[in-house]
Amino acid sequence: MPARGGDRARMTGPPDCAPFELERFELVLFKRPTDPAELPEAEIERIQSLHLGHLSAMAAAGHLVVAGPFDQQPDESLRGMCLYQTGSIDRTRALAEDDPAVHAHRLEVDVMYFYCEKDVVKRPPPAGETPAARG
Numbered sequence: 001m002p003a004r005g006g007d008r009a010r011m012t013g014p015p016d017c018a019p020f021e022l023e024r025f026e027l028v029l030f031k032r033p034t035d036p037a038e039l040p041e042a043e044i045e046r047i048q049s050l051h052l053g054h055l056s057a058m059a060a061a062g063h064l065v066v067a068g069p070f071d072q073q074p075d076e077s078l079r080g081m082c083l084y085q086t087g088s089i090d091r092t093r094a095l096a097e098d099d100p101a102v103h104a105h106r107l108e109v110d111v112m113y114f115y116c117e118k119d120v121v122k123r124p125p126p127a128g129e130t131p132a133a134r135g
Contacts, residue, residue: 021118023119023120024085025065025083026084026086026088026089026113027081027082027084027111028081028082029081030081030109031077031108031109032076032106033106033107037106039104039106044106047100051099051100051107053100054099058095063086064082064084065082066121083114083121084096085123096109
């Protein structure tokens with residue numbers, strides 16, 4: 001288990017495995033509140049559009065690595081997830097809570113750290129840059 005609070009930790013497996021490095025992300029779980037705001041369908045669609053725009057803005061700003069909805073989840077209150085990499089759980093929480101769907105009480109967020117082997121999660125290139133240009 002990685003050391004709590006570290007950006008990266010070294011892990012070792014069985015004796016015949018080389019150590020590997022973990023990379024830290026902030027995981028945001030979107031959940032449906034137990035008492036979501038009751039709104040007309042047109043307003044729900046407008047909020048969903050704003051929600052998607054917020055996620056696009058977070059990606060364009062370099063904060064959001066990947067996001068998407070869930071399907072066939074056993075807990076229907078779980079609606080989707082995001083991986084951020086801001087370096088701060090508090091910063092990520094603030095960005096996620098600024099989502100228009102959270103403001104409208106259509107979603108709420110749980111934020112925690114997520115670790116995976118370094119370089120397994122690839123960031124998309126910034127807008128206008130091709131992967132080959134990144135070198």
